[in-house]
Every structure is written in structure tokens, then in C-alpha cells.
Amino acid sequence: KAGVTQTPRYLIKTRGQQVTLSCSPISGHRSVSWYQQTPGQGLQFLFEYFSETQRNKGNFPGRFSGRQFSNSRSEMNVSTLELGDSALYLCASSLAGWRDSNYGYTFGSGTRLTVV
Amino acid sequence: DQQVKQNSPSLSVQEGRISILNCDYTNSMFDYFLWYKKYPAEGPTFLISISSIKDKNEDGRFTVFLNKSAKHLSLHIVPSQPGDSAVYFCAASALNYGGSQGNLIFGKGTKLSVKP
Numbered sequence: 001k002a003g004v005t006q007t008p009r010y011l012i013k014t015r016g017q018q019v020t021l022s023c024s025p026i027s028g029h030r031s032v033s034w035y036q037q038t039p040g041q042g043l044q045f046l047f048e049y050f051s052e053t054q055r056n057k058g059n060f061p062g063r064f065s066g067r068q069f070s071n072s073r074s075e076m077n078v079s080t081l082e083l084g085d086s087a088l089y090l091c092a093s094s095l096a097g098w099r100d101s102n103y104g105y106t107f108g109s110g111t112r113l114t115v116v
Numbered sequence: 117d118q119q120v121k122q123n124s125p126s127l128s129v130q131e132g133r134i135s136i137l138n139c140d141y142t143n144s145m146f147d148y149f150l151w152y153k154k155y156p157a158e159g160p161t162f163l164i165s166i167s168s169i170k171d172k173n174e175d176g177r178f179t180v181f182l183n184k185s186a187k188h189l190s191l192h193i194v195p196s197q198p199g200d201s202a203v204y205f206c207a208a209s210a211l212n213y214g215g216s217q218g219n220l221i222f223g224k225g226t227k228l229s230v231k232p
Contacts, residue, residue, distance in 0.1 A: 004159070033219065042122075042224035043160070043205060056219050090159055104150050104207070104220060107159030 002027065004093050004108035012114045018079040021111045025072050025093030031055075032074040033105060034066060037088040046089075049074050050096065078113075086115045119143045120208050122223035129230050135193040137226050139206030142187065146208040150220065151180060151191050154203045163204070164191070196230045203227045 005024040013019050025032050033056075034046040045058035049068035066076040072093075078085055089112075092105030121140045129135045139149075147168040152160035166173040166180045166189065173180050179192045193200055206223040 035222075040224075043207075043222035045219045045221065048219060058219065092159075104152075104162050104165065107152075107161070109157065109159045 004091055004106055006089075006091050006108035006111050008111060009109065010112045010114075012116060013081050015081055015083060015115055017081050018077060019081060019113060020075055020077045021089055021091075021113070023074045023076075023091030023093075023108060025074070025091075026106055029093035029095055029106075030072050031094045031096055032068055032072065033092045033094075034074070034076050035090045035092065036060075037090055037110070038086075043090065046076065081115045083115050086113060088112050118223075119146075120206055120221050120223040122204075122206055122226050124226050125224070126227040126229070129196045129228065131198055131230055131232050132195045135191075135196045135200065135228055135230065137191040137193075137204050137206075137228065139189050139191075139223055140187060141189075141208050143208070143210060143221075144187070145210035147211055148209050149180070149182060149189050150207045151178075152205045152207060152222075153200075154205060154225070160205055193228075196228075198230050198232050201228055201230045 007022045031050045033048040035043045037043045046060055047066050048056040052068045063079045068074045088110040090110045091108045094105050119142050150165040151163040153163050154160040164175050164178050164180050166182050171182050182189045203225045205225045207220040209220050
């Protein structure tokens with residue numbers, strides 16, 4: 001079965017712009033979580049969506065937002081980009097939440113965002 | 117403050133020997149722990165998990181040990197193979213912490229290099 005698909009794989013944006021990243025979870029998976037990976041901070045939780053509702057949120061500023069559609073696909077948006085937003089953004093899906101399986105999430109390959 | 121700490125950014129091991137990756141946590145409410153492996157340009161993949169009701173879980177060459185009193189877990193890989201070279205992330209969660217299922221909190225990762 002197809003894995004978690006993230007588009008685009010690479011993105012270069014200018015400071016002050018906004019960006020939208022997309023994630024298609026594994027078919028049947030209803031929970032989608034987003035993480036930011038940077039060399040200094042590791043993986044940091046952004047938010048989780050389940051059945052089109054944000055169920056959980058990390059400690060990121062309001063410039064970071066997301067949504068989930070009825071087909072479980074999810075998008076995250078970052079407005080007014082800053083240089084420090086340069087990171088690998090990872091999407092992860094699971095059936096109903098990572099605790100519903102023994103293996104937690106299934107991650108996508110990520111979107112590498114570079115802000116210049 | 118960092119609730120999950122992987123204090124060794126890197127580890128180098130000879131092929132065939134044991135690799136021991138360590139992880140410390142501060143939140144005594146954590147009740148589930150996972151290890152993920154990440155290759156460059158790919159998303160993290162699940163490796164092994166352990167519940168706080170156990171002190172050891174084994175899967176083939178991989179064993180995770182949990183010491184709750186020390187708030188410490190370790191991943192043992194025996195024997196190590198060159199294909200094990202990757203970044204290893206420790207993750208933890210507490211039910212009902214930060215949401216209905218508690219999001220996964222990751223350490224910063226340890227880069228393992230297994231030399232032939």
C-alpha cells in the first residue's frame with residue numbers, strides 16, 4: 001500500500017512569504033501529525049489532526065497552522081516566514097492516533113523548506 | 117526544557133560489535149517509549165517500543181531496556197551491521213499529556229556509524 005506522501009519535497013521561500021505544505025496519509029488513516037526537524041532541536045511536535053479537527057498542538061507560534069480535509073489529507077501553512085523556519089517538515093499518519101498500533105506513526109519523507 | 121534527552125550526538129561502532137544508544141527522560145508520567153531510525157532523505161521508521169510496565173523488549177537484533185527509577189532507556193543492537201548506520205531517535209509519551217493520546221516527544225537523535 002502507498003505510504004505517507006508529502007509534497008513538495010523541496011521548497012525555497014523568501015523571508016516574509018507564506019508557504020503551504022501538503023500531506024496525504026496512508027489510506028484509511030485518520031490521524032495526521034506534523035513535526036519540525038532541525039539539527040539543533042531534533043523533532044518537535046507541531047500539531048495533530050483527527051477527523052478534520054485539531055486534537056493536539058505543540059508550542060509553536062500562531063504563524064504555524066494546519067487543517068485536515070474530509071479525505072484525511074492535511075496541509076500545514078506557515079505565514080510570514082522567518083529564517084529560523086528553515087527545517088525538514090515531517091508528516092506522520094496513523095489509524096486513529098499513534099497509540100492504536102505498536103509502531104506509532106508512519107512518517108513521510110518530509111518537505112525540506114529553506115527560507116532565504 | 118528538554119524532556120527526552122539523547123546526550124550522545126554520535127556513536128561509532130565496529131561491525132559485529134554491540135551498539136548501545138542511550139536516552140534519558142525527565143517526565144515521570146511517560147508511560148510508553150519508542151525508538152525510530154532515520155536515514156538521510158527519508159522519514160523516521162519505527163524500530164521498537166516498550167511500555168512502562170515492562171523493563172525489556174526484544175525484536176531480533178534489537179533490544180530496548182527501560183529503567184524507570186533512573187528514567188533511562190537504552191537500545192542495544194547486536195550484532196551491529198553497516199546497514200544500521202543511521203540517526204536513532206528516542207521518543208516518549210504520557211497518556212492524556214498534551215492531548216487525548218499524548219503526542220510523541222522526541223530526543224534530538226544519535227547518529228550511529230557502523231564501520232566494516
